[in-house]
Amino acid sequence: MRALIAGSLTLALVASCGSGSSSGSNSNGGSGGGGSTQVSLKINTTGNGLVRGVGADCRGSCTTQLPVGTQVHLVAVPDSGASFVAWSGACSGTGGCDLTLDADREVSATFASAPLPPPDQRRLTVTVTGSGQVNSSPPGLSCDSSTCSANFTAGASITLTATASSGFTFAGWGGDCSGSGECIVSLSQDGAVSASFVSQPPPPAQVRLSASVNGPGTVTGGGLDCGASSSTCDVMVASGTAVTLTASPASDARFASWGGACSGTSTNCDLTLRADVQVTAEFQPQVMVLIPQQEGISGPVALNSTHVLWSQDRSIWSIPKTGGTARLLVNIPEADGFPSTMVADEAFIYWSNGSDILSSPTTGGQASHVFTATSVGPLVIDERGAVYWAANDSPDGSIFRLRDGVGSQLAKDQQPGGAIAVDATHVYYYSESDSGVLRRVPRDGGPVEKVFSCAGCYIRTIRVDPQNIYFRSWTAPCDSNDGFVHVLSKSDFSARAILTGNGGGDCLYYGAMDVNSSVVYWAWEEGATPYGIFRANADGSGFAAIETDDHSGWPSVFVDDQAIYYSRRREFVRRLK
Numbered sequence: 001m002r003a004l005i006a007g008s009l010t011l012a013l014v015a016s017c018g019s020g021s022s023s024g025s026n027s028n029g030g031s032g033g034g035g036s037t038q039v040s041l042k043i044n045t046t047g048n049g050l051v052r053g054v055g056a057d058c059r060g061s062c063t064t065q066l067p068v069g070t071q072v073h074l075v076a077v078p079d080s081g082a083s084f085v086a087w088s089g090a091c092s093g094t095g096g097c098d099l100t101l102d103a104d105r106e107v108s109a110t111f112a113s114a115p116l117p118p119p120d121q122r123r124l125t126v127t128v129t130g131s132g133q134v135n136s137s138p139p140g141l142s143c144d145s146s147t148c149s150a151n152f153t154a155g156a157s158i159t160l161t162a163t164a165s166s167g168f169t170f171a172g173w174g175g176d177c178s179g180s181g182e183c184i185v186s187l188s189q190d191g192a193v194s195a196s197f198v199s200q201p202p203p204p205a206q207v208r209l210s211a212s213v214n215g216p217g218t219v220t221g222g223g224l225d226c227g228a229s230s231s232t233c234d235v236m237v238a239s240g241t242a243v244t245l246t247a248s249p250a251s252d253a254r255f256a257s258w259g260g261a262c263s264g265t266s267t268n269c270d271l272t273l274r275a276d277v278q279v280t281a282e283f284q285p286q287v288m289v290l291i292p293q294q295e296g297i298s299g300p301v302a303l304n305s306t307h308v309l310w311s312q313d314r315s316i317w318s319i320p321k322t323g324g325t326a327r328l329l330v331n332i333p334e335a336d337g338f339p340s341t342m343v344a345d346e347a348f349i350y351w352s353n354g355s356d357i358l359s360s361p362t363t364g365g366q367a368s369h370v371f372t373a374t375s376v377g378p379l380v381i382d383e384r385g386a387v388y389w390a391a392n393d394s395p396d397g398s399i400f401r402l403r404d405g406v407g408s409q410l411a412k413d414q415q416p417g418g419a420i421a422v423d424a425t426h427v428y429y430y431s432e433s434d435s436g437v438l439r440r441v442p443r444d445g446g447p448v449e450k451v452f453s454c455a456g457c458y459i460r461t462i463r464v465d466p467q468n469i470y471f472r473s474w475t476a477p478c479d480s481n482d483g484f485v486h487v488l489s490k491s492d493f494s495a496r497a498i499l500t501g502n503g504g505g506d507c508l509y510y511g512a513m514d515v516n517s518s519v520v521y522w523a524w525e526e527g528a529t530p531y532g533i534f535r536a537n538a539d540g541s542g543f544a545a546i547e548t549d550d551h552s553g554w555p556s557v558f559v560d561d562q563a564i565y566y567s568r569r570r571e572f573v574r575r576l577k
Contacts, residue, residue, distance in 0.1 A: 038065045040104040041072065044089075047111030048082035051075070052129060053097075070101045076109040077127045077147055080190060083114040084147050095146040096128075114149065121151040122187035124158055127175075130197025131165035143195075158185045162195045171196040204238040208276040215283030216250035222273075237273055245269045247281045254576050256282040256322075284576060288323050290565075291572035300342040301572065302349065303558045304362065308565060308572065309349055311339040316349060318362065321563070321574060329364040336367060341389075343381040350387050350402075352376040357387070357402065371407050373400065377418035380427075382443065388427050390416030399429055399441060411441040411448050419471065419511075421462040428469060430459035438462070438471060438488075451493050460511030463520070468496070468538050470520050474508035483508045483527060485520055487538055499536045501543035503528025512566075516559040521546070523554040523566065533557055533566050546575065 043051050043058045050059040053074040054066070066072070074097035076084040084094060089107040091097035099105055117123050126134050126143045133144045137159045140150040152158055160183040162170045170180055174194035177183035185191045211219045211226040211233050218227025222243030226233035228250070237243070247255045247267045255267050259280035262269035271277060290308055291297060299311025307318045314332040316339070319325070329349065332339070337353035344350070350359050350370070357371040357379070375392040382388070386403035388410075396413040399420075410427060419430040426440040428451065438452040438459060457473040464470070467490060474482035482505035487497045499520065505527040512523035518538045525531045532548030546564060553569035564575045 037068055039068050039070075039101045040064070041066055041099070041101060042104075042106040043074070044106070044108040045111065046108065047085070048079040048113070049084060049109065049111035050077050050079075051107075051109050052077050052127075066101050068102060072099050072101065073097070073130070074099070074107065074109075075127060075129050075147060076111070077194075078111050078114070078125065080125075080192060081114055081116075082111045083149060085110040085112050095144070117151040117190075120154050122154045122156075123149055123151055123190045124185060124187060125149040125190075125192045126160065127192070127194045128197070129194065130171070130199070131168045132170060132195065132197035133163045133165070134193075134195045135161050135163070137161070152187050154187060156187050158187060158191075159183070160185065160193060160195070162197070164197050167200055167202075168197045169200050171198045204240060206236045207239050207273050208234065209237055209243070209271075209273060210234040210276075210278045211245070212278075212280050213283065214280065215256070216253040216285060217255060217281060217283030218248050219245055219279070219281045220248065221245040222271075239274055240272065242270070242272045245271065245279060247283070249283050252287075253283045253285050256284045258282075282322075284322060286576050288574045289571055290319050290321075290323060290574050291326070293569065293571045297567060297570060297572055299339045300351065301556050301558070301567065302342045302344040303560070303565060304344045304346055305560075306346075307344075307362070308574075309342065309344050309362070310572065311342060311351070314338060316342075316351070316360070321560075321565075323574075327364070329362070330360045330367050332358075332367050336369075341376070341378045343379045343387060345381055345385050347385065350379055350381065352379060352389070357389070370405060371400075371402050377416060378420055380420050380422050382422045383424075386443070388420060388422050388443070390414070390418055390420050390429050392416065399427060401427075401443065408445065410443070410445050411439075414439065414448070417459065419459045419462045421464045421469075423464045423466070428462050428464055430462065430471075432458075436473070438469070452488055452495070458508075460508050461513045463513055463515045464490075465515045465518060465538075466490075467518065468515075469493075470513060470515055470538075472508060472511040472513055472522065474505070478505075478507035480504040480527070482506055483511070483524065485513065485522055485536070487520070487540075497538065497540035499540055499543065501534060501536060510555050512555055512557045514557055514559045516561065519559075521557050521559050521564055523557045525552040525554045533564065535564075547573075 042063045044061050045059055050057045051074050054064050054072050078084045086094055087097050090105040091107050127147045128143050135142050164170045172180040173183050175192045176185050177193050209222050211224050213227045223235035249255045257265050261277045262279045297310050301310045309318045316330040317326050318329050339351040340354050342351040348359050358367045359370045360367050373391040377390040379387055379389050386401055388401050397416045398409050399411040401408045401410055414431050415433045417430040417432045421428045427443050428440045431437045431439050436454045436457040439448055440451050441448045457475050459471050459473045461472045469488040471486050485499040489496045502524045514521050521535045529550045530548035531552055533546040536543040555567050557566040
């Protein structure tokens with residue numbers, strides 16, 4: 001008796017009412033047990049009808065092998081003049097039969113002859129596959145994932161409407177209707193219509209695309225419109241979406257670089273979004289005042305790779321080359337006077353008060369004396385952090401180097417005039433012997449060479465690059481050639497070009513000049529106007545004005561790979577190339 005009760009309970013779990021879902025198991029053998037990957041589904045039909053949902057339509061008896069865990073939805077479809085009675089076996093009721101095949105299953109569908117409609121009526125049968133509902137107008141049919149029939153007045157036009165369940169979409173009509181639009185059946189005789197619903201794939205996962213913009217410009221693409229004049233900087237998009245982001249600078253700006261998931265300096269960035277993505281875009285104004293007039297510059301200026309450093313009274317300040325907040329680095333004791341020349345690398349600032357050389361970390365700190373000399377001229381620094389200068393020590397002046405805290409005399413009795421430069425192998429300097437000579441000495445010491453001489457000239461500024469030596473000079477008495485940039489080839493020290501794009505010269509007091517990529521930049525503020533910042537190629541071509549006016553006050557100019565930096569009447573400006 002206990003065994004009979006247990007068997008009845010098992011059958012009740014296997015066959016569900018209404019929906020026909022199955023969650024039973026078979027652990028006592030059969031092809032579904034013992035770890036098999038295949039199970040059997042047997043379908044039987046009795047009467048005039050068939051079962052649809054697994055492979056070919058089944059009429060009579062059919063057996064199909066399917067993978068364990070397969071989910072099936074079976075529909076009983078009666079023939080014309082028949083009706084569906086009920087399911088038996090693994091399903092029950094008169095709706096659709098839904099099974100999860102975790103073991104062998106058997107299901108039967110029973111059909112019977114349908115009673116004939118009255119003479120003035122016709123029968124309309126609707127079969128639904130998938131998950132959805134079909135309703136009729138006029139009312140009478142409401143068929144949900146099953147087969148159903150209803151009688152209507154002969155000759156009536158019946159409109160059927162298909163509504164898909166959540167997660168499904170209507171695929172189309174069959175039988176007496178076709179397509180996927182409205183279905184209208186004229187019942188001059190019995191009619192049969194099928195409605196097919198298919199499952200929709202789940203919507204793709206959504207990922208976040210966000211951007212931030214620094215400077216005057218916008219980022220667009222992928223739904224973004226992010227920048228100063230718009231605020232769509234955060235959107236959700238489908239995972240796997242390919243987008244092209246575009247960085248567009250304002251009219252007075254330039255795109256600098258991407259950050260985050262994008263990189264480089266191209267204005268377009270292509271991304272395929274498979275996870276949350278954040279990008280940044282850096283724009284820079286074409287011209288930026290780094291140091292305004294009210295803060296002023298009262299002493300020398302120096303640049304390293306990231307910052308501009310300058311002297312204001314007895315203090316040294318720093319500001320990023322890209323702009324930002326100025327920061328006080330050093331307060332100089334009164335006993336140490338005012339800086340007269342200054343250089344910097346990434347680690348240290350060096351400056352001179354004319355006789356002593358002092359230093360401080362570029363991160364800020366106390367001023368430290370690193371060398372004492374006599375009448376120190378301009379300082380220059382090489383890529384190793386070694387500092388060079390000319391000093392008018394006794395008896396006739398020398399060229400010095402300070403490296404790793406150790407001072408060395410590279411050349412003595414040189415009568416240096418102050419102008420100095422350094423490249424990868426040599427120190428170049430102006431000597432007042434022989435009425436004006438440009439000389440060089442190996443930067444680690446060695447024999448002195450004469451590079452160039454000019455009778456009665458005074459060289460104010462020297463710059464070098466891998467191919468050339470550049471200098472600016474004036475003569476006594478001053479003449480119209482003063483201030484022009486001279487270019488010497490390092491290969492034979494010949495004067496290859498004299499850049500004379502400015503007006504008539506005059507006595508040269510400052511001679512600001514810098515070189516980058518075989519282009520020389522200089523400040524012109526003596527002689528004929530206009531005054532300002534100019535440039536030319538080393539071969540003398542490409543002369544152009546960078547910025548000019550009729551006022552003096554252009555005492556310094558520096559250049560790196562991205563921009564030109566220069567003084568303009570007590571303010572300091574960065575201009576992109």
